[in-house]
Amino acid sequence: MHRLRVVPARRHGRERLYVCLPDGANVAWYDREAARVNLLRDDREDEVLEALAPFLTGPVAVGPPPVPTPAELARLTLHPDDDLAPNRPGEALLVAVERAPGPAHRLRPDPRRRALAAEQATGEALDRLDGAGWRTLHSVPLPGGDRVHHLLIGPGGLFALHVLPARRQRVRVADPLVAVGRRAPHPLLHRVRAAADRASHALTAEVRPVLVLVGPAHLSVAAAPRALRVLTDRELPGLAGPGGVLKPADVEALHAVARDRATWKRV
Incomplete structure (x- = not known):
């Protein structure tokens, strides 16, 4: 099992925590303001939540990214x-x-x-x-x-x-x-x-x-x-x-x- 990395970043004024594979590919990101974890790989959900556990400040929604506006x-x-x-x-x-x-x-x-x-x-x-x-x-x-x-x-x-x-x-x-x-x-x-x-x-x-x-x-x-x-x-x-x-x-x-x-x- 590959260990996931958490990388902080800001995008359009919002703080995000990206969850990445060792090769840098994103598998999810956590939007603090929306209290949502957006999954790009359903099969990695447990690993993603484990990696983000130290950063989660309360209940969060988990699912695929929202449809673009x-x-x-x-x-x-x-x-x-x-x-x-x-x-x-x-x-x-x-x-x-x-x-x-x-x-x-x-x-x-x-x-x-x-x-x-x-x-x-x-x-x-x-x-x-x-x-x-x-x-x-x-x-x-x-x-x-x-x-x-x-x-x-x-x-x-x-x-x-x-x-x-x-x-x-x-x-x-x-x-x-x-x-x-x-x-x-x-x-x-x-x-x-x-x-x-x-x-x-x-x-x-x-x-x-x-x-x-x-x-x-x-x-x-x-x-x-x-x-x-x-x-x-x-x-x-x-x-x-x-x-x-x-x-x-x-x-x-x-x-x-x-x-x-x-x-x-x-x-």
């Missing part, structure tokens, strides 16, 4: 080149900097790198919401060269986040104008709302616009912007607070549609 089937059939889920935070900026890094010595820092650092910090904060039932897509391309910096989908709805680096600078917001430091104000909120509107059209669901300011020394907002939230990077976890808008199945279905590059070609 439509969202899971759509993900499995999606061509890797069309899957946006692997995009890293700031993917478009990363590619641009790698292709044209610029001179080794500059009088002023490359603004692309400041923007990239801001998007990476925001993306890391959003990815930490995955365990609470939220899904994030980074650097979602839109026709015409624009993009949604981060698309957040979860129990509280859908949000299109635009990230603005503002490290140690004063930021003034007077809808639709945004001024950072001593720079002249510009109507950035028009762009933030337009990207959210295009995302709403692509997904046939309400997508709310959010402006995220990373590292500001001070933020002043003249009046609450119309149908738009202005947050600092420290306030990002608050987006995950409200719920009751989308069920888990709706979150997964919308995520499956949003990760398909073809979805965004019609906006």
Whole structure:
């Protein structure tokens, strides 16, 4: 009798314990959140339960894996080149900097790198919401060269986040104008709302616009912007607070549609 190994892993934000043969082939996995042991080999049930015994925290269901949902089937059939889920935070900026890094010595820092650092910090904060039932897509391309910096989908709805680096600078917001430091104000909120509107059209669901300011020394907002939230990077976890808008199945279905590059070609 071959001794089975238990290997921990995380998949789509859920902790799983895979039960493997010595050659690495999976025979089962234990989903802690669902309290279920999914068997791929019925003839190994006793061995699987014996291997998992130290990890089981209560009664569990045992049986074959559940039938894939439509969202899971759509993900499995999606061509890797069309899957946006692997995009890293700031993917478009990363590619641009790698292709044209610029001179080794500059009088002023490359603004692309400041923007990239801001998007990476925001993306890391959003990815930490995955365990609470939220899904994030980074650097979602839109026709015409624009993009949604981060698309957040979860129990509280859908949000299109635009990230603005503002490290140690004063930021003034007077809808639709945004001024950072001593720079002249510009109507950035028009762009933030337009990207959210295009995302709403692509997904046939309400997508709310959010402006995220990373590292500001001070933020002043003249009046609450119309149908738009202005947050600092420290306030990002608050987006995950409200719920009751989308069920888990709706979150997964919308995520499956949003990760398909073809979805965004019609906006």
